[in-house]
Amino acid sequence: MRALISLWVHVMSVLVPSDERARWRDEWIADVEAIDSQGAGAGQLVSLALGMTWASMTFRFEGVGMDGWTKEVVQAIRGLLRRPGFTIVAVLTLGLGIGANSAIFSVVNGVILEPLQYPESEELVMLTSAFPTLGFAKFWISPPEYMEVSERMRSFATIGAFRQTQTSIGGDDRPERVTSAIASSTLFDALGVRPHLGRYYTVEEDQPGASPVVVLSHELWTRSFGADRGILGRSIEVNGATTTVVGVMPEGFDVDDSKIELWRPLGLDWTNRTNHGSHYLYLVARLAPGATLETASQELATFVERWPTDVQAGHITAQNHPLNMIGLQEEVVGEVRPALLILLGAVGFVLLIACANVANLLLARAEDRHKEVAVRVAMGAGHGRLLRQFLTEGVVLSVAGGALGVGLASLSLKLLKAASPGDLPRLAEIHLDGTVLLFTTGIALATGVIFGLAPARHVTARGLATALREGGTRTTSSPGQRRLRSLLVISETALALILAVGAGLMVRSFGALTAVEPGFEPEGLLTFQVFLPSSGYPDVGARLAFQDRILEQLSAQPGVSGVAAMSGLPPMRPLNANDTQFEGIEQTQNSPPQNVDFYQTVTTTYLETMQIEIVEGRGFTASDDAGGVPVVLVNESLARRFYPGESAIGRRVNPSGIGADTPFLEIVGVVADVKQAGLDVPAGTELYFHYTQSSLLGGVPQTMNFVVATSGDPTSLAAAARNAAASIDRSLPVAGLQPMTDVVGDAVARARFLTTLLAVFAGLALVLAAVGTYGVMSYAVAQRARELGIRMAMGAPAGGVQRMVLGQGLRMAAVGLVIGLAGAWGLTGMLESMLFNIDARDLTTFVAGPILLALVAIVACWIPARRATRVDPVTVLREE
Amino acid sequence: MVEPMSTIRMTQATALILRALATGYRHGFEIMEVSGLPSGTVYPVLRRLERELVAESDWEAEETAREAGRPRRRVYRLTESGQLWAERARQRLADASRLMADPTLGGLTPSGADG
Numbered sequence: 001m002r003a004l005i006s007l008w009v010h011v012m013s014v015l016v017p018s019d020e021r022a023r024w025r026d027e028w029i030a031d032v033e034a035i036d037s038q039g040a041g042a043g044q045l046v047s048l049a050l051g052m053t054w055a056s057m058t059f060r061f062e063g064v065g066m067d068g069w070t071k072e073v074v075q076a077i078r079g080l081l082r083r084p085g086f087t088i089v090a091v092l093t094l095g096l097g098i099g100a101n102s103a104i105f106s107v108v109n110g111v112i113l114e115p116l117q118y119p120e121s122e123e124l125v126m127l128t129s130a131f132p133t134l135g136f137a138k139f140w141i142s143p144p145e146y147m148e149v150s151e152r153m154r155s156f157a158t159i160g161a162f163r164q165t166q167t168s169i170g171g172d173d174r175p176e177r178v179t180s181a182i183a184s185s186t187l188f189d190a191l192g193v194r195p196h197l198g199r200y201y202t203v204e205e206d207q208p209g210a211s212p213v214v215v216l217s218h219e220l221w222t223r224s225f226g227a228d229r230g231i232l233g234r235s236i237e238v239n240g241a242t243t244t245v246v247g248v249m250p251e252g253f254d255v256d257d258s259k260i261e262l263w264r265p266l267g268l269d270w271t272n273r274t275n276h277g278s279h280y281l282y283l284v285a286r287l288a289p290g291a292t293l294e295t296a297s298q299e300l301a302t303f304v305e306r307w308p309t310d311v312q313a314g315h316i317t318a319q320n321h322p323l324n325m326i327g328l329q330e331e332v333v334g335e336v337r338p339a340l341l342i343l344l345g346a347v348g349f350v351l352l353i354a355c356a357n358v359a360n361l362l363l364a365r366a367e368d369r370h371k372e373v374a375v376r377v378a379m380g381a382g383h384g385r386l387l388r389q390f391l392t393e394g395v396v397l398s399v400a401g402g403a404l405g406v407g408l409a410s411l412s413l414k415l416l417k418a419a420s421p422g423d424l425p426r427l428a429e430i431h432l433d434g435t436v437l438l439f440t441t442g443i444a445l446a447t448g449v450i451f452g453l454a455p456a457r458h459v460t461a462r463g464l465a466t467a468l469r470e471g472g473t474r475t476t477s478s479p480g481q482r483r484l485r486s487l488l489v490i491s492e493t494a495l496a497l498i499l500a501v502g503a504g505l506m507v508r509s510f511g512a513l514t515a516v517e518p519g520f521e522p523e524g525l526l527t528f529q530v531f532l533p534s535s536g537y538p539d540v541g542a543r544l545a546f547q548d549r550i551l552e553q554l555s556a557q558p559g560v561s562g563v564a565a566m567s568g569l570p571p572m573r574p575l576n577a578n579d580t581q582f583e584g585i586e587q588t589q590n591s592p593p594q595n596v597d598f599y600q601t602v603t604t605t606y607l608e609t610m611q612i613e614i615v616e617g618r619g620f621t622a623s624d625d626a627g628g629v630p631v632v633l634v635n636e637s638l639a640r641r642f643y644p645g646e647s648a649i650g651r652r653v654n655p656s657g658i659g660a661d662t663p664f665l666e667i668v669g670v671v672a673d674v675k676q677a678g679l680d681v682p683a684g685t686e687l688y689f690h691y692t693q694s695s696l697l698g699g700v701p702q703t704m705n706f707v708v709a710t711s712g713d714p715t716s717l718a719a720a721a722r723n724a725a726a727s728i729d730r731s732l733p734v735a736g737l738q739p740m741t742d743v744v745g746d747a748v749a750r751a752r753f754l755t756t757l758l759a760v761f762a763g764l765a766l767v768l769a770a771v772g773t774y775g776v777m778s779y780a781v782a783q784r785a786r787e788l789g790i791r792m793a794m795g796a797p798a799g800g801v802q803r804m805v806l807g808q809g810l811r812m813a814a815v816g817l818v819i820g821l822a823g824a825w826g827l828t829g830m831l832e833s834m835l836f837n838i839d840a841r842d843l844t845t846f847v848a849g850p851i852l853l854a855l856v857a858i859v860a861c862w863i864p865a866r867r868a869t870r871v872d873p874v875t876v877l878r879e880e
Numbered sequence: 881m882v883e884p885m886s887t888i889r890m891t892q893a894t895a896l897i898l899r900a901l902a903t904g905y906r907h908g909f910e911i912m913e914v915s916g917l918p919s920g921t922v923y924p925v926l927r928r929l930e931r932e933l934v935a936e937s938d939w940e941a942e943e944t945a946r947e948a949g950r951p952r953r954r955v956y957r958l959t960e961s962g963q964l965w966a967e968r969a970r971q972r973l974a975d976a977s978r979l980m981a982d983p984t985l986g987g988l989t990p991s992g993a994d995g
Contacts, residue, residue, distance in 0.1 A: 027954040051919030
């Protein structure tokens with residue numbers, strides 16, 4: 001960063017009057033170094049550099065009164081208006097570059113940079129556990145573990161615990177299923193946010209057996225209760241139980257970006273410390289006064305280290321089950337940070353290309369005005385005066401581009417928000433604010449100065465003298481100007497190639513991701529979820545009866561070819577990680593831990609409805625019921641892991657955990673793997689239970705996902721699905737009603753978002769680079785018209801002239817491609833973590849990218865080359 | 881009290897920078913840090929002070945920089961007339977802080993300003 005800022009100081013110090021230039025440049029570079037070595041952030045350095053730029057501008061414009069300024073600006077505007085074509089292209093190019101940058105910066109600012117919306121949010125940390133031996137890096141914490149942490153650790157002022165769940169609210173009239181948190185009352189204290197209305201629940205209300213209370217989110221309160229302030233103290237149905245509303249949280253209040261709409265007491269029994277193995281809580285803590293992330297981490301490490309001797313219960317150890325701590329902000333945004341920074345880098349490239357184009361245009365314009373300028377110099381206008389003029393013009397252009405950019409940014413932000421994946425955190429907090437506008441103003445000014453100065457540097461006194469002597473209607477460029485122009489084309493080509501390769505990699509990775517077989521056929525399936533509350537469906541019989549009835553109703557609908565239900569909806573659902581005993585397999589150091597990633601309770605027709613292949617043995621039949629032999633199915637991963645090289649059929653497992661005396665279930669079938677933890681990771685191990693036997697697991701699941709198969713459009717069955725549920729029980733909300741293809745699509749939403757944006761930016765870069773190359777080549781041809789005319793008058797064949805011009809352009813492009821390839825080779829490593837099944841140095845992409853760019857360059861050079869052959873020697877020579 | 885020779889416009893920023901120099905802060909970046917003023921304000925004021933012979937500046941010794949392994953820094957100090965201007969700046973800032981502290985002037989005391 002410091003190198004960049006120093007480079008910037010070098011560039012813009014040109015503005016300082018020449019007698020003081022070296023002094024200020026050296027002083028500023030020393031000061032940048034000093035501030036940087038004190039550990040200043042990037043933002044601080046940038047604002048320092050902007051201030052220095054401002055200072056050098058005031059030095060340059062010293063003594064120019066308001067009148068002089070106004071005149072300068074008016075003159076610049078008039079000059080720009082005289083050439084509307086040039087101005088429109090320049091402003092559009094800049095607007096696109098600045099707009100894209102502002103939009104992406106808004107996202108980066110809202111998501112990553114701004115602190116979370118809690119008071120003193122930097123004091124908030126999140127605690128999770130891990131099971132390194134099972135491969136679980138982020139796992140939940142059990143209640144006794146939470147209690148011990150709360151009582152023994154000194155680094156935390158308050159520790160709250162919560163878990164995310166789905167809750168049914170409303171009664172017969174408007175049932176609804178909402179994402180909710182079951183949270184300790186201390187969670188609110190830790191987060192430190194006051195309720196919008198009423199209060200949050202008290203420690204007394206957060207006890208087992210306390211009468212049920214609930215706190216609503218602002219969003220739920222507005223959406224479902226009409227923002228009625230009289231809601232406080234009123235009773236609503238929550239999971240079938242009459243519950244009192246005690247408070248409403250402020251707008252946007254959430255925890256760990258879980259999109260919580262309802263808060264219910266956790267009601268832990270602090271006298272019961274036996275269930276160490278039941279992990280389901282995440283902890284959020286506020287650091288005690290004086291504690292820092294470092295000291296708290298140290299205390300936590302010591303706490304874990306001494307757990308076996310201090311607590312003498314449970315299984316916390318540093319090796320097998322440690323506790324981990326991370327800043328809450330890092331927890332929320334850490335995962336998306338690399339992707340967003342890559343996008344910011346990509347739009348930065350687009351802006352650089354836009355700047356190069358505008359610099360090119362200005363350069364050409366400066367040369368066209370060579371004579372006018374030369375005369376003015378001869379009349380006594382100093383070099384400084386000219387510099388000022390170019391700068392004013394550049395800044396006026398970039399301010400216009402910036403204004404357009406802000407408009408484009410606010411428009412594209414709306415699009416971005418609409419198109420962004422549901423799992424992008426803090427989406428609601430993204431907006432164009434002061435920081436973003438400051439950023440936009442900063443880059444607009446910086447770009448204006450860059451390309452304003454680029455041509456000015458080459459309008460030297462000597463060049464001007466030559467211009468006057470020559471006195472022709474058209475001047476030729478100096479070698480320096482030609483070099484600068486070639487340099488601009490080369491860097492545009494290089495930058496565009498880097499973007500094209502990056503986008504190409506993402507597109508190929510996304511292709512690979514969507515080609516992943518989920519293990520079932522989502523086409524033609526409609527899915528929805530129903531939750532059966534304990535109040536209305538207290539026992540196994542009632543729940544099974546409901547499921548049978550709704551399956552029956554659905555299959556009777558016209559156009560339905562199959563129905564089934566399952567407890568967990570693939571391809572992305574939370575991990576179960578249940579301890580499971582495998583009969584006849586001794587648990588040793590080297591054998592796999594006896595734990596299964598996913599439990600799945602399904603109805604009889606599940607496999608055929610989802611088109612999941614049976615690899616060995618059989619599927620479930622209706623006779624696998626409570627009266628039959630208890631049976632299970634396993635997936636191939638499980639069979640491979642626990643029964644390598646032998647058949648799993650006939651072996652027995654006990655889902656109630658190691659050492660339980662509940663009955664063992666016999667494996668009767670092995671089925672193909674179905675993705676459960678996302679498309680980009682291995683399926684994991686899975687154990688299937690038949691729903692009529694699920695009481696062996698401790699009861700029929702209350703939440704079931706239904707799938708309905710049809711040969712037509714699955715959405716046409718939506719009304720039928722709602723009606724079927726309502727005809728059995730009007731109070732039950734039908735949630736997540738959507739085609740199965742959408743569920744699978746959601747699993748790759750983030751990859752799609754990133755890929756689309758990168759592809760758009762790369763496309764923009766390609767177009768801008770093509771326009772830039774075309775502009776430079778056209779200009780070169782126009783300048784050499786006389787030479788080309790004479791050549792052709794002397795009998796040079798048109799083909800030869802065309803080849804010569806084409807060759808000149810393509811040489812520049814080739815240099816750009818080589819540099820771009822090297823750059824891409826170095827930079828695509830940053831994409832590594834975001835690529836799926838594609839190497840960051842994928843050969844196909846690294847070959848296809850340059851070919852594409854070369855084609856673009858050929859087209860961009862070919863048109864001017866053709867024009868060169870149409871030069872009429874007579875006309876050109878007559879002009880002389 | 882001897883009147884300073886030159887005349888400078890005693891803005892709030894100028895006063896702060898004069899005080900920083902009088903207190904012994906010697907580099908541009910230090911002055912920014914202690915005054916909280918942005919670089920776009922500090923450098924032009926320093927340049928003006930130097931032109932009016934209120935302050936003078938020079939490079940620090942080559943050796944010092946080499947030993948510390950960093951570029952040479954520019955060192956500023958007040959001239960004799962600068963001392964007088966710094967005194968004026970002190971008075972001006974003191975007046976301003978009295979204004980802030982006076983409870984009869986709208987209660988803008990530091991402790992009352994947290995609402």
